[in-house]
Amino acid sequence: MNAALRSSGKVAAIASEEDDEAIWLGEGPFVVVFDPLDGSRNIDSSIPTGTIFGIYRRLPEADHLPLTEKAAINVLQRGERTVAAGYALYSSATVMCLSVGSGLYGFTLDHSIGEFVYSHHDIRIPERGQIYSLNDARYFDWPSGLQRYIDNIRQGNGQTRKKYSARYICSLVADLHRTVLYGGLAMNPRSHLQLVYEANPLSYLVEQGGGKATDGKRRILEINPIMLHQRLPLFLGSMADIAELVSYGDIQQVHNPGYEV
Numbered sequence: 001m002n003a004a005l006r007s008s009g010k011v012a013a014i015a016s017e018e019d020d021e022a023i024w025l026g027e028g029p030f031v032v033v034f035d036p037l038d039g040s041r042n043i044d045s046s047i048p049t050g051t052i053f054g055i056y057r058r059l060p061e062a063d064h065l066p067l068t069e070k071a072a073i074n075v076l077q078r079g080e081r082t083v084a085a086g087y088a089l090y091s092s093a094t095v096m097c098l099s100v101g102s103g104l105y106g107f108t109l110d111h112s113i114g115e116f117v118y119s120h121h122d123i124r125i126p127e128r129g130q131i132y133s134l135n136d137a138r139y140f141d142w143p144s145g146l147q148r149y150i151d152n153i154r155q156g157n158g159q160t161r162k163k164y165s166a167r168y169i170c171s172l173v174a175d176l177h178r179t180v181l182y183g184g185l186a187m188n189p190r191s192h193l194q195l196v197y198e199a200n201p202l203s204y205l206v207e208q209g210g211g212k213a214t215d216g217k218r219r220i221l222e223i224n225p226i227m228l229h230q231r232l233p234l235f236l237g238s239m240a241d242i243a244e245l246v247s248y249g250d251i252q253q254v255h256n257p258g259y260e261v
């Protein structure tokens, strides 16, 4: 992926989840951040995985700095400066969802011609869903607001009075893609997902599809990244479902003891 971005001649700086530091490539107009393989812990069991990327413009104000510094500054842009983002999901079909700032669109790989075909026109995330997605083996480590919210939607005591179902693949792209199509919530309440490679591009896509993205307190796209591998809680999904969740206040899992699987 690094070699392809370098040879495009369009990319000034890149940062990959797999690398320790940002890399300066040249004088191109764009900056690309990416997680090449999200959900990698699932790969041996053939569970869906994904790729996530976000694109920014190069910051001309950093041009005078040494290479390592300007690479670092360019990849730490706020999510609201994103000019394009996307994810690819490798599953029963290979699907790529993209935005260039005017809505959310989906393309499906047609193996017979070796091309992506335009399959999902102007995707709108349903205002409400009936599915929640998170690792709920962590229930007893959650704060009380999150516990109460999940208890309520499980029992049909939330705002919609409907009983929600749970789905958790543990591959963020796959859990989000289902949420984009059917509505509901894709969540990780502990400080685990990465702002630069995961939260920002996916939040941009969710907002482009009419949904909402928060860390439980702040709109993701307004957060100033301060470190390349910065982690945070992440709540993505339907506008009304995320608003209801956030109204419980105390939803970020501060107690994060570390988990073996």
Ligand SMILES: O=P(O)(O)OC[C@H]1O[C@](O)(COP(=O)(O)O)[C@@H](O)[C@@H]1O
Binding pocket: 038, 039, 040, 041, 135, 170, 171, 172, 173, 188, 190, 192, 259, 261
């Ligand atoms: O262990 P948890 O909290 O359920 O986290 C699972 C999440 O971690 C991820 O596997 C990403 O983690 P990595 O960045 O360590 O690969 C997501 O795809 C998934 O949603």
